[in-house]
Amino acid sequence: MGTPQAFHVHRLLPRGKVILERLFPGYIDDLPSVGGYPILKKTARMVKKWGVFQSFQPEKDVSCSRALLEQTIRQRVQILPGVRILEGQEVLGLRISTDNAAITGITLRPRGEIDQHATITAELVIDASGRTSKLTQWLQAFGYELPENEQVISSIGYSTRFYKASKQIIEDVGTIVVDEMQEEGKMGVGILPIENDRVWVTLFGIGGHFPSTDVHGFEQELANLHLVQAEIADALKQAQPLTTPRGYRVPICERHRYDRVERWPAGLLVMGDAFCHFDPIYGQGMTVAAVEAETLEGALLEQQRNPQPDFERRTLQRMQEAAITSAWWLSALNDLRGSGVEYKGEEGPQGVQLLHCYLDLYFKYALEHPVAPASALKTCQPTVAKLALMNGLLVPPKEVFNASTLTLLLEEETSTDDSRRLHELVDAYNLSPEAIMEQVLPAFMRITVAR
Ligand SMILES: Cc1cc2nc3c(=O)[nH]c(=O)nc-3n(C[C@H](O)[C@H](O)[C@H](O)COP(=O)(O)OP(=O)(O)OC[C@H]3O[C@@H](n4cnc5c(N)ncnc54)[C@H](O)[C@@H]3O)c2cc1C
Known part of the structure; x- marks a missing residue:
């Protein structure tokens, strides 16, 4: 199934970088050798309603596509002792104990092989299957009652194109984020230099203002944006398109409250987008997943030292507190600027x-x-x-x-x-x-x- 969202601009927030560097020391140094674009002292510009903020990357850092980041981290994970990756498998469901109290494994099959299936038993199953996770349906089918989730009906649209450009153009354009235009129904844009002399350009809109996915419309909308200075827009025009624009829609952002259930099966956790997925415009998802990984690490170490009942539910609560709560509030608060954006749930931002x-x-x-x-x-x-x-x-x-x-x-x-x-x-x-x-x-x- 893959990650179709990976075609669209992904940036890792500072906290995510700190965590990845701790878990995979030196991963940033690996990136330039596979084409990543070093951005130390390079220009980044943020365009907001009140003006432009320009900065120069103060520390060693590398800009790259999500695919390259993922491949780099995956290679580090693959060589860890005890890690075995099963490729091309589709998880069909969870296995549960006869008393319905503990998850004991999963059923799966090779993708596309509808006549086959196999079982893997496990002491702990973690659902990290992203925003299309079926955990809610699986748990309900086992008779578990789940609280209502929180939702932002944000109707977000993305459209992305890759370009090839000279080193000079890439340097002149730098990193640009045009943001916070949503309330006026305008588009925003994220422009990132990435590996192999490429520039990644993603247009985005909220509240049903979807950017164009045809070539002419895309270029027109890009040209209409305030890209800091005319010279930057001119430089970008000289870049060679490598792809046609490709769209992506995010109808809702969703925060599950699995941490609030009265009854939760032993041996089951959930993290990443399967637990909460945000408006991607703020680039929080991978960082929140990294904070959750860090939280899980701490919880597992504690549990080994001093085993406690209800480990799973307490870990889910800790993930909410450490990672999700403030990111969700910030994302929902900003989204509510968009006309037509609605909050559904009890914990929406006030004032x-x-x-x-x-x-x-x-x-x-x-x-x-x-x-x-x-x-x-x-x-x-x-x-x-x-x-x-x-x-x-x-x-x-x-x-x-x-x-x-x-x-x-x-x-x-x-x-x-x-x-x-x-x-x-x-x-x-x-x-x-x-x-x-x-x-x-x-x-x-x-x-x-x-x-
Ligand atoms: C358009 C867009 C732009 C984004 N930009 C950013 C950004 O700039 N910065 C950022 O931090 N985040 C961004 N995000 C969010 C980011 O993509 C997610 O937060 C992040 O990928 C979550 O990781 P995950 O592992 O939970 O899920 P995913 O990365 O979605 O991975 C889930 C994996 O599970 C697999 N899977 C699903 N179901 C099954 C099954 N039944 N059996 C087997 N495998 C299965 C999928 O194929 C996939 O490989 C963006 C999201 C979107 C939609």
């Missing part, structure tokens, strides 16, 4: 308009008052570095969203439409900034951040 306005003014303030990255975390002052750390899942959202920063933004100036709007929204609460943040921020953010 959405206020927090959107807050974020816009935060970014504006950060662009207008740049400070050295070293002092980024020391004050409540908005900085692009803090936003990047939060979006990179390296610091909790509380670093960006807090009452002190709200007060600062309110005091800053009142002359723009957005700042007037923030004052109006705050006034409507008739509460102090502390009480407003207490009301609109989810419970997980009220825990004090250790500095």
Whole structure:
């Protein structure tokens, strides 16, 4: 079945890189030898509603396609003692004990061989089968009751094209993300230099604004985007298309609450997109899966040292806390800017308009008052570095969203439409900034951040 989404721009967030480097030391050094594009000191640009933020990659890093990243990691996994990869197999279902209390293995068959099937017994089965996972149906068929999941009906569309370009064009264009145009129904774009002198270009839209998948429409939509400077758009026009555009749709993003079930079978875990899949635009999925892997590592070590009942459900809860909760909140909050986007479930973001306005003014303030990255975390002052750390899942959202920063933004100036709007929204609460943040921020953010 593969991973059809791998055709579309994938970037690994900073926290994911830290975890992969710990689990597979030196993997970044392997990438250039297989064609990966080193980006140390290369330019990255982020275009937001308030302007352009330009930065230079400060540390050793390599840009590459998801396929190359996956192949590199897979080679490292393959040589681990005790690892055996069965290729071309389709998992058909789970095996369960006669008392219905424990998963004891899986049934599978070689893909396409409908007359065959085999069984593998296991002490622990982990469903990592991605967003098309059938775990819900399998558990329900065994009589397990599952809580309602949370959903963002976001109607996201992607369209992607690969280009071949000279080294100079690749350097001039660099990495570009045009983001946060969704509320106006515009497209966004991610442009990444990758292996073998190629440039990866993905257009995206939300709320049913799907980018074109025909060549003319794609090029037209790309040309209509604000790509920082005319020279960049001109440079990109000289690149040679290697593929026709290919589309991908994400109708909903979904957070399962398997951690909340009253009864969960022993010997079963779930992780990655099968547990929660986000709006891909924010690039969280692989990093959340990496945090879950780290959480699992800790939980297994603890369980070996000090076996406890209910290991599986507690591990699922830990994965929610460590990886999913804040990423889901950030993804849902941003998606709700899109017209027509809807949240279904009990844990949707509160105070959405206020927090959107807050974020816009935060970014504006950060662009207008740049400070050295070293002092980024020391004050409540908005900085692009803090936003990047939060979006990179390296610091909790509380670093960006807090009452002190709200007060600062309110005091800053009142002359723009957005700042007037923030004052109006705050006034409507008739509460102090502390009480407003207490009301609109989810419970997980009220825990004090250790500095
Ligand atoms: C368009 C798009 C762009 C994205 N961009 C980014 C990004 O920039 N950064 C980022 O971090 N994330 C991104 N993501 C999310 C990312 O792709 C996922 O979060 C990530 O791949 C999840 O990994 P996973 O192992 O859980 O699932 P997957 O990578 O989807 O892997 C699941 C695997 O299970 C296999 N499988 C499924 N069912 C069965 C079965 N019954 N039997 C056997 N095998 C089975 C599938 O073939 C597949 O190989 C994007 C997603 C999309 C859709």
